[in-house]
Amino acid sequence: MNLSSLPADFRWGVSTSAYQTEGAVAADGRMPSIWDDFCRTPNAIEGGDTGEQACDSYHRWPEDLALLRRLGVTSYRFSVAWPRIQPLGSGALNPAGLDHYDRIVDDLLDAEITPFVTLYHWDLPSALQRSGGWVARDTALRFAEYAGVVAARLGDRVRDWTTINEPLCCAWIAHLEGRMAPGHRDLHDAVHASHHLLLGHGLASDAVRANAESTPQVGIVLNLSPCEPATDDPADARAAERADGHTNRWWLDPLHGRGYPADMVDVYGIEPPVQPRDLEVIAAPLDFLGVNYYFRMRVAADDTVATLGYRPVPVVGAATTAMGWEVHPQGLHDVLVRVAKEYDSPVLYVTESGAAFDDVPDADGHVHDAERAEYLRDHIGATASAVAEGARVQGFYAWSLTDNFEWSYGYWPRFGLAYVDYPSQRRTIKHSGEVYAAIIRGEH
Numbered sequence: 001m002n003l004s005s006l007p008a009d010f011r012w013g014v015s016t017s018a019y020q021t022e023g024a025v026a027a028d029g030r031m032p033s034i035w036d037d038f039c040r041t042p043n044a045i046e047g048g049d050t051g052e053q054a055c056d057s058y059h060r061w062p063e064d065l066a067l068l069r070r071l072g073v074t075s076y077r078f079s080v081a082w083p084r085i086q087p088l089g090s091g092a093l094n095p096a097g098l099d100h101y102d103r104i105v106d107d108l109l110d111a112e113i114t115p116f117v118t119l120y121h122w123d124l125p126s127a128l129q130r131s132g133g134w135v136a137r138d139t140a141l142r143f144a145e146y147a148g149v150v151a152a153r154l155g156d157r158v159r160d161w162t163t164i165n166e167p168l169c170c171a172w173i174a175h176l177e178g179r180m181a182p183g184h185r186d187l188h189d190a191v192h193a194s195h196h197l198l199l200g201h202g203l204a205s206d207a208v209r210a211n212a213e214s215t216p217q218v219g220i221v222l223n224l225s226p227c228e229p230a231t232d233d234p235a236d237a238r239a240a241e242r243a244d245g246h247t248n249r250w251w252l253d254p255l256h257g258r259g260y261p262a263d264m265v266d267v268y269g270i271e272p273p274v275q276p277r278d279l280e281v282i283a284a285p286l287d288f289l290g291v292n293y294y295f296r297m298r299v300a301a302d303d304t305v306a307t308l309g310y311r312p313v314p315v316v317g318a319a320t321t322a323m324g325w326e327v328h329p330q331g332l333h334d335v336l337v338r339v340a341k342e343y344d345s346p347v348l349y350v351t352e353s354g355a356a357f358d359d360v361p362d363a364d365g366h367v368h369d370a371e372r373a374e375y376l377r378d379h380i381g382a383t384a385s386a387v388a389e390g391a392r393v394q395g396f397y398a399w400s401l402t403d404n405f406e407w408s409y410g411y412w413p414r415f416g417l418a419y420v421d422y423p424s425q426r427r428t429i430k431h432s433g434e435v436y437a438a439i440i441r442g443e444h
């Protein structure tokens with residue numbers, strides 16, 4: 001693996017999110033989020049799993065910190081749970097929630113690990129869903145208020161902030177496909193939610209900049225996928241263009257001051273509810289762009305698919321993860337080079353990269369996950385080759401520190417560099433975690 005292109009201060013991190021790891025859903029004044037509600041919807045989550053316990057990281061933070069130290073990461077990306085800070089989504093603050101993240105930040109800094117805070121990783125306070133959730137414009141304003149509160153408390157020590165993780169999932173998967181909370185299937189709702197998520201990002205960026213004591217670096221995290229046509233039939237080429245519009249351009253264009261892509265407004269047949277100045281707010285300069293990458297998309301035209309008119313086509317013979325996602329490290333290189341070139345992105349981070357494989361612990365509890373280790377090395381290599389071609393990537397965050405609650409899939413997909421034995425909550429670093437630690441030490 002040739003990593004010589006990476007800058008000397010390149011960050012090596014791991015990412016987690018609150019709802020997937022913390023558990024303790026009723027502790028110390030936290031109120032329900034839309035994910036607590038969605039988990040109670042019959043058949044929404046495989047196996048009827050919920051995030052109620054997850055990795056119990058709220059109580060086991062010292063154990064997770066010990067893992068971070070053992071891996072030797074230089075940065076930790078985690079999310080703050082809005083329903084711990086402002087349990088009803090507006091109004092009264094919960095001091096215990098703020099204290100929790102305050103302690104995490106202090107502990108990280110003591111360990112010389114740079115905190116990288118995500119303000120929204122999908123756990124909207126349920127009270128806000130009752131007033132319309134992201135379909136309602138007011139939620140964007142409430143989000144900015146909450147962001148300002150967190151920045152005022154942590155912004156003397158935290159420099160790096162991301163507003164929203166993967167608005168694509170919040171808008172399209174949660175409001176159009178119904179597979180994530182709040183589980184709607186309505187194109188109008190989805191398009192409106194997409195605009196309010198981006199507006200929330202812009203307003204929250206301003207709020208962080210206005211309230212943080214030190215000079216913050218603020219960005220957003222997008223999940224990007226290269227979208228390729230299945231054949232050289234022009235109909236498939238048009239389908240790939242639409243897939244790219246839906247997946248990538250719908251987010252990248254307005255964030256970079258280009259407004260919403262007109263071809264996609266036509267495809268949806270719905271105008272996003274843009275009010276005067278919204279597009280300016282959304283296009284406020286990004287200090288960095290976070291890129292999450294899991295798979296590429298190969299698509300074929302299919303008129304029977306409502307609205308979008310395309311369907312994914314599996315790549316014959318491709319290696320896949322336990323979730324059936326194609327393993328294609330070149331795609332990470334491609335999306336990084338593309339955003340660097342086409343959007344002139346200032347600074348990039350790979351904010352998530354990882355894979356679920358079927359882990360089988362041996363008698364001593366060790367997991368010899370050669371496939372995940374190879375996946376990691378290949379995606380780090382792809383990042384380095386993008387840097388060699390001019391993409392200014394300043395860090396790589398593996399998803400995830402520990403196995404955790406994988407949303408509607410429940411607990412069976414395991415993404416961790418550390419294995420979690422859920423009944424005992426014992427954590428054991430996997431072979432892939434040892435490999436990552438060696439890469440971080442410069443032994444590769």
Ligand code: FCB
Binds near residue numbers: 017166223399406407
């Ligand atoms: C991403 C999410 C993250 C995790 C990984 C596997 O889309 O941001 O929470 O579930 O996928």
